Amino acid sequence: MIKEGGMMLKYEDAKDIILNCFNEVKAKSINVIKSFNYVLAEDIVTIRDYPDTKKSAVDGFAIKGLDRNSYRIVNTFSPGMQVDINLGKGEAVFVMTGAVVPENADAVVRVEDCVIDGDIVTINCNLTNGMNINNIGEEVGINQHVVTKGVLINERIFPILCYLGLKEVKVYEKPKVGIFTTGNEILELGEDYRKGFVYNTNRYIAECFLKKLEIPYEYYGNIIDDENSVFNAFAEMTEKYDIIISSGGISMGKYDFVKKVLNDKKFDIVVNKTKIKPGSPLLVARNNNCMIFGMPGYPAAFFTNFVLYLLPFIKKACGFRDFENKIVDVILKDYMHSRKSSDYFNRATIKYENGNFLAYGVGSQKTSHFINFAKVNGFVRIKEGVGDLKAGDKCEGLIFNFESIL
Amino acid sequence: MIKEGGMMLKYEDAKDIILNCFNEVKAKSINVIKSFNYVLAEDIVTIRDYPDTKKSAVDGFAIKGLDRNSYRIVNTFSPGMQVDINLGKGEAVFVMTGAVVPENADAVVRVEDCVIDGDIVTINCNLTNGMNINNIGEEVGINQHVVTKGVLINERIFPILCYLGLKEVKVYEKPKVGIFTTGNEILELGEDYRKGFVYNTNRYIAECFLKKLEIPYEYYGNIIDDENSVFNAFAEMTEKYDIIISSGGISMGKYDFVKKVLNDKKFDIVVNKTKIKPGSPLLVARNNNCMIFGMPGYPAAFFTNFVLYLLPFIKKACGFRDFENKIVDVILKDYMHSRKSSDYFNRATIKYENGNFLAYGVGSQKTSHFINFAKVNGFVRIKEGVGDLKAGDKCEGLIFNFESIL
Numbered sequence: 001m002i003k004e005g006g007m008m009l010k011y012e013d014a015k016d017i018i019l020n021c022f023n024e025v026k027a028k029s030i031n032v033i034k035s036f037n038y039v040l041a042e043d044i045v046t047i048r049d050y051p052d053t054k055k056s057a058v059d060g061f062a063i064k065g066l067d068r069n070s071y072r073i074v075n076t077f078s079p080g081m082q083v084d085i086n087l088g089k090g091e092a093v094f095v096m097t098g099a100v101v102p103e104n105a106d107a108v109v110r111v112e113d114c115v116i117d118g119d120i121v122t123i124n125c126n127l128t129n130g131m132n133i134n135n136i137g138e139e140v141g142i143n144q145h146v147v148t149k150g151v152l153i154n155e156r157i158f159p160i161l162c163y164l165g166l167k168e169v170k171v172y173e174k175p176k177v178g179i180f181t182t183g184n185e186i187l188e189l190g191e192d193y194r195k196g197f198v199y200n201t202n203r204y205i206a207e208c209f210l211k212k213l214e215i216p217y218e219y220y221g222n223i224i225d226d227e228n229s230v231f232n233a234f235a236e237m238t239e240k241y242d243i244i245i246s247s248g249g250i251s252m253g254k255y256d257f258v259k260k261v262l263n264d265k266k267f268d269i270v271v272n273k274t275k276i277k278p279g280s281p282l283l284v285a286r287n288n289n290c291m292i293f294g295m296p297g298y299p300a301a302f303f304t305n306f307v308l309y310l311l312p313f314i315k316k317a318c319g320f321r322d323f324e325n326k327i328v329d330v331i332l333k334d335y336m337h338s339r340k341s342s343d344y345f346n347r348a349t350i351k352y353e354n355g356n357f358l359a360y361g362v363g364s365q366k367t368s369h370f371i372n373f374a375k376v377n378g379f380v381r382i383k384e385g386v387g388d389l390k391a392g393d394k395c396e397g398l399i400f401n402f403e404s405i406l
Numbered sequence: 407m408i409k410e411g412g413m414m415l416k417y418e419d420a421k422d423i424i425l426n427c428f429n430e431v432k433a434k435s436i437n438v439i440k441s442f443n444y445v446l447a448e449d450i451v452t453i454r455d456y457p458d459t460k461k462s463a464v465d466g467f468a469i470k471g472l473d474r475n476s477y478r479i480v481n482t483f484s485p486g487m488q489v490d491i492n493l494g495k496g497e498a499v500f501v502m503t504g505a506v507v508p509e510n511a512d513a514v515v516r517v518e519d520c521v522i523d524g525d526i527v528t529i530n531c532n533l534t535n536g537m538n539i540n541n542i543g544e545e546v547g548i549n550q551h552v553v554t555k556g557v558l559i560n561e562r563i564f565p566i567l568c569y570l571g572l573k574e575v576k577v578y579e580k581p582k583v584g585i586f587t588t589g590n591e592i593l594e595l596g597e598d599y600r601k602g603f604v605y606n607t608n609r610y611i612a613e614c615f616l617k618k619l620e621i622p623y624e625y626y627g628n629i630i631d632d633e634n635s636v637f638n639a640f641a642e643m644t645e646k647y648d649i650i651i652s653s654g655g656i657s658m659g660k661y662d663f664v665k666k667v668l669n670d671k672k673f674d675i676v677v678n679k680t681k682i683k684p685g686s687p688l689l690v691a692r693n694n695n696c697m698i699f700g701m702p703g704y705p706a707a708f709f710t711n712f713v714l715y716l717l718p719f720i721k722k723a724c725g726f727r728d729f730e731n732k733i734v735d736v737i738l739k740d741y742m743h744s745r746k747s748s749d750y751f752n753r754a755t756i757k758y759e760n761g762n763f764l765a766y767g768v769g770s771q772k773t774s775h776f777i778n779f780a781k782v783n784g785f786v787r788i789k790e791g792v793g794d795l796k797a798g799d800k801c802e803g804l805i806f807n808f809e810s811i812l
Contacts, residue, residue: 031596032595032596033595033596036614036617037617044780046777048599050777051602051774052601052602053601053602055602055774057774059657059658059659078590078591078631078659078661079589079590079591079602079604080589080590080591080592080602080603081590081591081602082600082601082602083602096659096661097657097659097703098589098591098604098703098704098774099591100601100602134772134774139770139772139774139775139776139777140777146777146780147780154614154618154807155611155614155615155618155807156779156780156781156782156783156807157780158610158614159607159608159610159611159614159705159709159776159779160776160777160779160780162595162605162606162607162609162610163604163605163607163705163776163777164605164777165593165599165605167595167596183485183486183504184484184485184486184487185484185485185486185487185504185505186486187571189438189439189568189573190437190438190439190573193454193571194488195458195459195488195506196457196458196459196461196485196486196487196488196489196506197486198485198504198569199568199569199570199571200568201565201568201569202565203568204564204565204568205561205565208442208560208561208564208565209561211442211443212560212561225484251465251503252465253465253502253503255484255502297503297504298504299565299569303565326812328758328812329761352734355735355761355762356761364545366540366545368457368461368463368504368540368545369545370545370565370566370569371452371456371545371546371552371566371569371570373562373565373566374450374552374553374562374563374566375562376562377562399812401560401561401562402808402809402811403808405808406732406734406805
């Protein structure tokens with residue numbers, strides 16, 4: 001058995017320690033077209049006026065002079081045409097929506113308000129100066145701040161970068177992640193089942209979250225319970241990755257080689273156990289610029305620790321300004337058990353209904369159970385010292401899957 | 407100019423017509439490992455008991471007989487070991503967490519409650535039958551329903567499929583999407599800027615949403631404003647894609663060839679304009695099994711129509727049971743303009759604060775403006791006949807980006 005040193009950390013303390021381990025995030029310039037799902041590393045500022053010419057807001061006639069109701073049509077302009085004429089007084093050009101309007105035009109009249117007879121257009125409405133013209137810089141002028149750095153270039157931001165006509169954009173580099181699992185009892189997906197074994201699940205919990213964030217990762221394999229194999233895995237991986245995620249091997253048993261290796265080989269132990277349930281045995285270590293997350297082996301514990309500690313760390317490592325998990329006040333719809341000795345993060349389905357976030361239980365909270373995570377989109381946090389809660393009680397809810405709250 | 411026929415449809419009517427155009431979604435069996443981000447086309451039912459053997463919940467000693475406090479240690483079992491022994495009365499084996507427990511063991515005693523002396527273990531706690539043993543089927547028994555079809559195989563569901571040890575899973579096939587844009591004024595990303603032109607934005611709005619859903623798409627190019635080119639594009643694409651998204655060319659101008667081609671060439675016009683702002687000119691047509699979305703050219707109108715009509719249609723085409731946009735009651739924080747003649751979908755930042763969803767204005771609502779979409783995560787819907795609303799008024803909010811509500 002391994003000797004245990006140090007104090008069990010509280011959830012917030014452990015999270016803060018982990019987040020503070022963080023090294024500076026590097027930025028790089030990339031082609032805008034490749035920037036989707038990166039985090040912006042610079043504020044976006046307009047590089048010209050939008051629009052940068054007068055443009056027509058409608059299909060109609062751009063006219064010069066507001067003192068008459070008949071004009072001579074001298075041309076037709078569609079969007080994308082290079083327009084370089086001055087209208088004479090009493091002249092009109094047909095302009096389509098979005099087309100450039102001659103600089104000295106006084107107004108554009110909607111085609112619906114016009115009667116055309118040969119090259120003469122007669123206007124049937126009141127004229128006001130500048131009507132139906134989108135002026136230079138009307139949307140946003142040059143050198144104006146548009147987006148603040150630290151946000152994900154998602155389906156809202158990416159099209160803006162395109163619209164602005166940027167070619168390059170500064171983004172934060174993404175961390176490189178290596179994953180391995182441990183345990184002689186682990187079967188790989190697709191392998192034939194053997195009684196008493198369990199299928200590799202933690203690998204895929206990690207991979208799913210990393211895929212969602214489009215973070216490059218490699219799976220190093222399932223390492224058998226052998227000290228040298230675990231040592232070699234760490235030795236190779238700390239050279240290659242910014243973040244290592246391992247699963248299992250961090251209890252006090254004689255086969256818990258992840259713990260043994262991280263303790264013996266002079267890694268810098270940052271967190272050794274946290275006072276939460278499920279998944280207290282979390283072991284976080286550092287080796288130069290590589291952060292190592294020794295995660296518990298039960299999938300429920302792995303998943304919970306992933307959301308609580310790894311997700312904010314990874315988001316910070318990606319450059320997110322807003323990297324913390326989101327907390328809401330929830331009202332319990334079901335009884336929830338906890339012991340006063342730890343922070344309990346009970347799995348739950350959190351729904352927004354009739355103006356409140358409601359937290360429904362999903363059955364078992366046993367660490368050895370996992371199947372009911374199919375229904376879980378968040379955790380109910382019952383803080384140390386609180387004890388059991390009943391339906392109707394209020395507490396904190398942590399949501400990790402927002403699309404499912406409605 | 408093109409002659410206009412038929413009635414402008416209301417938002418809900420147009421949406422229902424579009425959603426009802428939908429052909430049956432085909433399902434296919436795929437390897438579980440490839441199923442991430444597909445939609446489940448079958449209910450998931452357990453194929454064995456979980457666990458399927460008695461397992462230890464702790465590191466400790468599995469014992470036979472509860473009538474004594476000393477036992478003879480006969481073996482050590484780690485997880486993954488094939489265990490096939492019966493304990494004799496008074497015998498114990500050391501079992502690690504998750505290891506198989508001999509079938510006739512009566513209890514497992516935590517190692518913390520044991521004193522070991524040679525091959526004798528002495529117990530320092532009360533013994534109860536079955537303690538610290540996870541029984542067969544305790545989590546979920548065989549043939550139990552676990553997940554209902556029609557849900558996205560996301561970071562919650564995928565690991566469950568792994569955990570269950572499934573090899574193949576039935577998923578819905580994804581639609582194949584073709585995109586083209588129109589307009590002589592369109593510059594492609596990275597092209598040098600030319601005064602009066604605009605950068606292709608709508609292509610990327612579509613691509614971002616499709617990427618998020620991992621839907622295969624091809625971009626067919628920007629088609630110049632020429633009837634034959636547009637006709638040829640449609641002719642080729644209707645053969646290849648389930649959904650075609652085009653941008654621009656659907657107004658009544660003489661260069662609006664998308665409208666001309668879809669009207670003249672005997673496509674089945676499903677929706678011709680909807681009574682919304684921004685982006686009323688939406689034109690939806692059908693050709694055999696291909697749905698064609700002729701989208702408006704202004705990015706604000708394109709984006710709004712994409713969220714209102716295309717997103718639910720695409721999700722339905724992917725097999726989502728829950729494909730509609732999510733609506734919440736919002737309280738306006740800012741004045742919002744609307745005319746009584748249409749449903750207004752005003753861009754907004756929707757935030758959950760102090761127990762309410764609040765909708766903040768983002769400045770201009772002009773269809774020709776787009777840059778403020780950087781702040782937009784939803785729309786405030788002001789229904790036909792309502793008119794302007796002021797801060798404090800309540801109305802409907804449609805959220806399309808949930809991560810940003812907190």
